[in-house]
Amino acid sequence: MLLCRVGSVSWGLGLRSGALRAPALSCRIHRVGTSGDAARFRDTVLLPHTHFPMKLNNQKLLDRELQIQRECGFDQLYTWQRERKAKKEFCLHDGPPYANGDTHVGHALNKILKDVRNRFEVLRGTRVHYVPGWDCHGLPIELKALGQLHAGDLTPLQVRRKAREFAEAAIARQRAAFQRWGIMADWGNCYYSFSGHYEATQLRIFQDMHSKGLVYQDYKPVFWSPSSRTALAEAELEYNSEHLSRSVYATFTLTALPPKLAPSLGNALGKVSVLVWTTQPWTIPANQAVCFMPKAQYSLVKRVDSEQLLLVATERIASLTSALGTDLQNVTTFVGSDLEGGVCQHPTISGKEVPLLPANHVTMAKGTGLVHTAPAHGMEDYSVATHFSLPVDCMVDEEGRFNELAGKDLQGQAVLDKGTDTVICMLQAAGALVKEEWCVHSYPYDWRSKTPVLFRPSKQWFINTANLKDKAKESLQKVKVIPESARATLMAKLDGRTYWCISRQRSWGVPIPVFYHRETGEALLNKYTVAHVAKVFEEKGSDSWWVEPLEALLPADVLKKSNAGSVTDYERGEDVLDIWFDSGTSWAAVLHASDPHADVCIEGKDQLGGWFQSSLLTSVAVRNKAPYKALVVHGFVVSEKGDKMSKSLGNVIDPDIVINGGPDPVLSPAYGADVLRWWVAESNVFSDVQIGPKTLNTARDSIYKLRNTLRFMLGNLQGFDPQTQAVDPKHMHYIDQYLLHLLREYSIKVSDAYSEFDSGRVIRLLQAFINRDLSSFYFSIIKDRLYCDAENSLGRRSCQTVLEEILDGVTRSIAPILPHLAEEVYQYAPGHDEGETLFQSGWIKSSSVWRKPGLEEAVEGACAIRDSFLSSIPGRNAVEYDLTVAIEPGLLFELMESLQEEPTSTCSQLTELMMASRTTLREALPRDLPADAITGRGTFLINLEGGVIREESTYNIAAVPISLTRCPRCRRHTAETPDCLCPRCQTVVREAQ
Structure with missing residues (x-):
């Protein structure tokens, strides 16, 4: 790498095969003179110059980003674009993050993805509708707000006040982080699920659904x-695949044989038992039946050992x-429906009998093919109870302990702990325990407390x-889902939701607006x-549910319209709405009232x-329709090893430390916000996204390389005024026109990638x-x-015109x-x-006139010839050769002739493309080539007018060491003598003198 210094700015000029080498500036017009002459000629070489810094690190980088945010009005951009006239509007509905702590890299992934698309739309001239918001209610906030305090020791209003204060503090911290990341929004006008307007809208949705019989x-x-x-609702669960349960095989002795089996099993009455298997032995006291599959085959077997x-x-x-560790001899086999009418003795409750009942939920995947059924503790069990009018007695209290219905031997014991031990002992004492074993299986946990739940x-x-x-599935058919594979997961989760429990027994939330009759308990709603x-x-906000007197919430005119009695007959309900219902009604509170329909929602796969x-x-x-036209589903953030981020593993990465650095700048350097944004954009966000030092360093290095490329173009545009000095494309060199053509193709591809939410493809296109x-x-x-070349020459201005277009296009393409x-x-x-900002000036300005017929074929044909030439002189500098190109008359010859009108030239466009010092274009190679000539041959397929004109042409090349000498100013071998400049x-x- 040869370093040239101009003023205070250094430039590295890469020396590659065929590349221009740094010029030696050491002669007058004809001969080398004194050192003063050399200095004078050095000043005639127009090296790049710019004050744009090559690299910004640490505090300088952070200060510069904050300065850019202030000077370029990052906080005003959203309002500006909302006020401008625009033909189209783009609505991205922000799913509310939870206001229960500081930001993490998952927030960064989500918010930056959204911002990339929003900024792209602003640049395209679209008016963006994006209102960020927060989900502010719920148990996690309540628990964190209370700390060591117990909610039972406080009034609902005291709990709510502490929870609100906690949520507001979390929102303030998260909002500041989002702004630092450069997220475009009107941060003074966000939505909050605890605002009065939002809560009122939510209640109106609730009432609409209630009036339709859906609530x-x-x-x-x-x-x-x-x-x-x-x-809890299904969405509030996490499934622990490593949960450990004490499973049991237990017997229910038959006390009445099924009528169809009585003739054959009459002598065995009192000796035959139904064998069941369960991973939840604590539910056996609540058993009301044993279920079988009617169409399956069943057998009476005899244990050899007993x-x-x-x-x-x-x-x-x-x-x-x-x-069981013993042979089972098959005594007789029969169809499952033959078991109907059988009755069993309950194994732990003396005198209680339970029936054998048919049920389609019984499977043969595990267990015995006969299912212990406790209607109080399972939905399938409950369905059986509903169908056969079985009792649904709850033996478990709110704290997960057996209540008085379970009997004195069990009352007060935690069902998932000591209660399980006691039930197993009871089975053993009754002679009903066949086997006990540990079972690892998937089990639902509370997503907040990370502890097991129960039915x-x-x-x-x-x-x-x-x-x-059915309506939801029909609506989803009209929704675009990215990636499409996520649609099946969405459908499956929808299918698995038979009902949605929306009431919660807490204080911090939107009260369910129901009043109960004091005597009958009947709901007034x-x-x-x-x-x-x-x-x-x-x-007044939802605190009024507890603050206002009942008469203010249930006035006389409302009672009259409701055909209800006196206000004294009622009391207000104590449950609040599920926070998923809170956030699930955001479309009604945030989107345009005339048509609350977002163009897209972007959230994680959860x-x-x-x-x-x-x-x-x-x-x-x-x-009767979805609130969004498209869904973009991204993955989770994981460590560089693919592990889930966890404080216990020590692999959690704080986005604030990514931007501002940590205590040890070597271990945690300050990367700035753009590195964080590049990491998001470059990642394959449709799967889990890795982050760590290696990933961040790669992102930083990529930005350094990009910055250097932009700096090179800025340096060569010093003093160039595109308003007065730009060259019309039709007067440009072919290669310059060709680059405009490539720039247009690049801009189209980048626009498509942004439109498809594929910022990773944008970066790949950029780097290519x-x-x-x-x-x-x-x-x-x-x-x-x-x-x-001369500063004002057509060739140099042509090149600068293209560099300005490329700089502008590349800068706009990376701006989102x-x-x-x-x-x-x-x-x-x-x-x-001066003072104009990029985001107020539009998208890439490419033109269809840049694509000129024959241009692409001319340049790419020349490049094919050049590649043959360069590959024939590996490791050598192309300027040391005199190149002859021989092409038979035809299209390819005509195209090359348009790049070089004279047969031989040192300054033609063809010579420039070949990177040689002199090029000769002929119809055939000369017969008298010198012995040291290097020759080559190749073909090039010309395809014009969409394939209407196709011609494959052959070319030959011959390269010989050039007889001219190296010019001491430009370093090309174009001078007549060693001590003279080239023409x-x-x-x-x-002209410069």
Whole structure:
């Protein structure tokens, strides 16, 4: 690398095969003179010059980014673009992050993805609708706000006040982080799920769904968290695949034989037992039946080791033989429906009998083919109970302990702990325990407390999703899902949701606007009561549910319209709405009231069962259509080893430390916001995204390389005014026109990639354009023209015109990803008023006139010939050769002739493209080639007018060491004698004097 210094700015000029070498500036017009002459000639070489810094590190980088944000009005851009006239509007609906702590890299991935698309739309001239918001209610906030305090020791208003303060503090920290990342929004006008307007809108959606019969109250099993003491929805669960349970095989002795089997088994009455298997032994006291599959085959088997007679599914005999460690002899086989009418003795409750019942949920994948059924503790069990009118007795309290219904031996014991031990002991004492073993399986956990949950019946409010799913699926057919593979997951999660429990037994949330009759317990809930409560919430917020007197929430006129009695007959409900219902109604509170329909929603894959789904269900329930036109589903952030981020593993990466650096700058350097944004954009966001020192260093180095390329162009545009000095494309050199053609293709591809939410493809296109088309090709060819032609020559101005277009196009193409760098470059770039910002000036300005017929074929044909030439002289400098190109008459010859009108030239466009010092274009190679000539041969296919004109042409080349000497100014072998300048340099120096 040869270093040339101009003023205070250094430039590295790469020396590659055929590349322009740094010029020696040491002669007058004809002969080498004194050192003073050398200095004078050095000043005639137009090397790049710019004050744009090559690299910014540490505090300088951070200060520069913040300066750019201030000077370029990052905080005003959203308002500016909302106020301008635009034909199109783009709406990206922001799924609300949770206000329960500081930001993490998952936030960065999500917010930056959204911002990249929004900034692209602003540049395209579209008016962007993007209102960021926060999900502010819920148990995690409540628990963190209370700390060591117990909610039972505080009034609901005290709990709510602490929770609100905690959420507001978290929002302030998160908002500041989002702004530092360069996220474009009106940060003074966000939405919050605890605002009165939002809560009122939510209640109106609730009432609309209630009036359509989609919201109802019922007593049935729900997921219940003993640690949180509240009901949970499916979306609030995490499944632990490593959960360890004590499973048991237990017997239910037959006390009444099934009628169809009585003739054959009559002598065995009292000796035959039904064998069941369960991973939840604590539910056996609540057993009300044993279920079988009607169409399956069942057998009566005899244990060889004990003569015990057991009823099991025929298909399970082999597995049970292994599990029980004894042979099972098949006595007789029959169809499952023959078991109907049988009755068993409950194993732990003396005198209690339970029936054998048919059920289609019984499978043969595990167990015995006969299922212990406790309607209070499972949805399939509950369905059986509903069908056969079985009791649904709950033996478990809110803290997950057996209550008085379980009996004195169990009362007060935690069902998932000591209660399980006691039940197993009871089975053993009754002679019903066949085997106990540990079982590793997937089990639902509370996503907040990370502890196991259980099924427990309670009186809750539900949404009947069964009546919504078909409409929801139909609506999803009109929604674009990226990646398409996520659609199947969304559908599957929707299918698996038979109902949605929306009531929570907490204080921090939106109260369910229901009043209960003090004597009958009947719920008072209708359009009049909800409309009035919504109005109160809009004006005073939901604290008014606890602050206002009952008469203010349930006034006389509302009671009259509701045909209800006196206000003293009622009391207000204590449950709050599920936070997924909170966030799921954001479309109604945030989007345009005339058509609340977002162009896109972008969230992580966990929202396929969360916000995406709750938004869909509420919108379909109210409007029969989805609230979004497209969904973009991104993955989670993981470590560079692919591990989930965890504080216990020590692999958590704080985005604030990524930007500002950590205590040890060697281990945690300050990367700045643009590196964080590049990491997001470059990643394959549709799968899990890795982050770590290696990833961040790679992103930083990529930006350094990009910055150097931009700096090279800025340096060569010093003093260039595109308004007065730009060259019309039709007067440009062919290679310059060709680069405009490549720039147009690049801009089209980049626009398509942004439109498809594929910023990774944008970066790949950018790097390919810079590395292949610019650095390795165009820049290496034009340096001689840029540095050594006359300052105002057509060739140099042609080149500068293209460099300005490329600089402008590349800068705009990276602006959505790297807004700080783009605005910084724009401040140094020529051709616009001081104070103007890039994001207010539009997208890449390419033109269809840049594509000239025959241009592409001419340049690419010349490049094919050049590649043959350069490959024939590996390791040598192309300027040391005199090149002859021989092409038979035809299209290729005509195209090459357009690049070189004279047969032989040292300064033609063909010579420039060949990177030789002199080129001769002939129809055939001369017969008298010198002995040291290097020859080659190749073909080039010309394809014009969409294939109408096709011609494959053959060319031959011959390269010999050039007889001319190296010019001491431009370093090309074009001078007559060693101590003289070449004709081109003589003219330039003469005119400069």
